[in-house]
Amino acid sequence: MSQPELTNLINSIRARGRRLSGGREALLRALATANKPLSAAAIMRSVAVKRANLDRATVYRTLSFWEKEGVVEILHLEGDERLYHLNLHHHHHLVCTVCKKISAVDFCQSLSREEAAIAKKTGFKIQRHTLEFYGLCRECARKNY
Amino acid sequence: MSQPELTNLINSIRARGRRLSGGREALLRALATANKPLSAAAIMRSVAVKRANLDRATVYRTLSFWEKEGVVEILHLEGDERLYHLNLHHHHHLVCTVCKKISAVDFCQSLSREEAAIAKKTGFKIQRHTLEFYGLCRECARKNY
DNA sequence: GTACGTGCAAACAGTTTGCATCATG
DNA sequence: CATGATGCAAACTGTTTGCACGTAC
Numbered sequence: 001m002s003q004p005e006l007t008n009l010i011n012s013i014r015a016r017g018r019r020l021s022g023g024r025e026a027l028l029r030a031l032a033t034a035n036k037p038l039s040a041a042a043i044m045r046s047v048a049v050k051r052a053n054l055d056r057a058t059v060y061r062t063l064s065f066w067e068k069e070g071v072v073e074i075l076h077l078e079g080d081e082r083l084y085h086l087n088l089h090h091h092h093h094l095v096c097t098v099c100k101k102i103s104a105v106d107f108c109q110s111l112s113r114e115e116a117a118i119a120k121k122t123g124f125k126i127q128r129h130t131l132e133f134y135g136l137c138r139e140c141a142r143k144n145y
Numbered sequence: 146m147s148q149p150e151l152t153n154l155i156n157s158i159r160a161r162g163r164r165l166s167g168g169r170e171a172l173l174r175a176l177a178t179a180n181k182p183l184s185a186a187a188i189m190r191s192v193a194v195k196r197a198n199l200d201r202a203t204v205y206r207t208l209s210f211w212e213k214e215g216v217v218e219i220l221h222l223e224g225d226e227r228l229y230h231l232n233l234h235h236h237h238h239l240v241c242t243v244c245k246k247i248s249a250v251d252f253c254q255s256l257s258r259e260e261a262a263i264a265k266k267t268g269f270k271i272q273r274h275t276l277e278f279y280g281l282c283r284e285c286a287r288k289n290y
Numbered sequence: 291g292t293a294c295g296t297g298c299a300a301a302c303a304g305t306t307t308g309c310a311t312c313a314t315g
Numbered sequence: 316c317a318t319g320a321t322g323c324a325a326a327c328t329g330t331t332t333g334c335a336c337g338t339a340c
Contacts, residue, residue, distance in 0.1 A: 019314055021320055040304075055322050060305060062320090076221045080330080081304065094269045105263055110255035115278065118250055123283030124239045131276045133260065138268030164339055166295055185329075200297045205330060207295090225305080226329065 005088075006032055009071060018069070026052035027062045028071070028086070037075050037083035037093070037102055077102075077132060092130075096137035098144065103137070150233075151177050154216060163214070171197035172207045173216070173231070182220050182228035182238070182247055222247075222277060237275075241282035243289065248282070 006028060014020055030046035031038060043049055044059055054062070063084055066072035073087035077095060083102075094103045108131065115126045136144060151173060159165055175191035176183060188194055189204055199207070208229055211217035218232035222240060228247075236249045253276065260271045281289060 014315090017315095019319070021314070023321075053322095056304095057306075057323080058321055064306095065320095074223070076223055078219070078221055094263070094267065094271070096269075097272065103267070103269070105267070108259070110259060114252070114255060118239070118278065122239065122248070122250070123286070124241075124248070124278070125281040125286040126239070126278045127242070127280040129276065129278045131274065133263065133269070133271045133274045135272040136270040141268070141270040159340095164294070166339070168296070198297095201329095202298080202331075203296055209331095210295095 013069060013071075016069075022052055023054050023058055024062055024065065026054065027059065027066065031072065031084065031086050037085040039081045039083055041081070043084065075132075076130075078134070092132060094133045094135070094137070096140055097134050098136060098140040101137050105133070158214060158216075161214075167197055168199050168203055169207055169210065171199060172204065172211065176217065176229065176231050182230040184226045184228055186226065188229065220277075221275075223279070237277060239278045239280070239282070241285055242279050243281060243285040246282050250278070 009028065010020055010025060013024075026048045027043065030043050030048040033048060034042070034046065038046070040056075040059055040063065043063075044054070044056065049059065063072060063074075067074060067084075071087060072084050075083040075085065075093070077083060077093075089106075090108070091104045091106050092108060094105060096102075108129075111129060111131070115129070118124060119126060135141075154173065155165055155170060158169075171193045172188065175188050175193040178193060179187070179191065183191070185201075185204055185208065188208075189199070189201065194204065208217060208219075212219060212229075216232060217229050220228040220230065220238070222228060222238075234251075235253070236251050237253060239248045239250060241247075256274060256276070260274070263269060264271060280286075
């Protein structure tokens, strides 16, 4: 995320009548800088959050604040901790089962067709979906021949 | 799952040289009877597991045993607990965000095309995917108009 | 009889909450 | 200055582990 985008986000929050504390800004900055999904623990370790001296509880409360505002998305991947990242545009993830690296993929056109079919068939009104691909990243695929 | 299918599963495990204890059988029966993803807590509450008097620890150990055997699949949906279900055939889930009911959908043909495209483009070797749809089930959609 | 499944209790990780204090708007 | 954000400590939930005992094969 670019700096102006971050600023826009911050201003829009003010416009919605919500307070913008140093902690909330620091947390956004941590996620923006990392530019990949982070665990709560990783967020606490991040420079931005460490500098702001945020407590564990505050980190969780702030994450949930930003999530309610629609700015942060929570990923429930395999594994025991949740991952958090900026919810700038809809995308999916490639999760390497060896090195655990996560990368993003953007397109999911075909799903909208599927969703329409499902709605028609089952009466279920789909609002959103989560899709993750698990496998070997280029590097790990090479190493494991 | 039908009774003969369950029996087949049980026998195949014996054939693989693994022991079949009452607990392991009870747990499979609980999942087969429910016929929907269950949390560990729900499994412990189930008739089959309660009758077998299985300890919490045993339930988790047994779930992980069956998962390693490829019989049980773990679902990491939104929410704080994992859900477990029999891994009989690949499918996806419709999760109602209101009543929390989970139903299954079978088809995902179009994804194989996407997966090929991703592999070509990124070099990532996809082995499997998880896909969940969130929205309103027919009943909740009607109530919330 | 031996390898391994199980119960029990304790530990553990990740996350949440109550309350007093502090800062933002 | 009032509402609400934060730190601290404690609680809580879901899950895992160590060890002694029991059971399937």
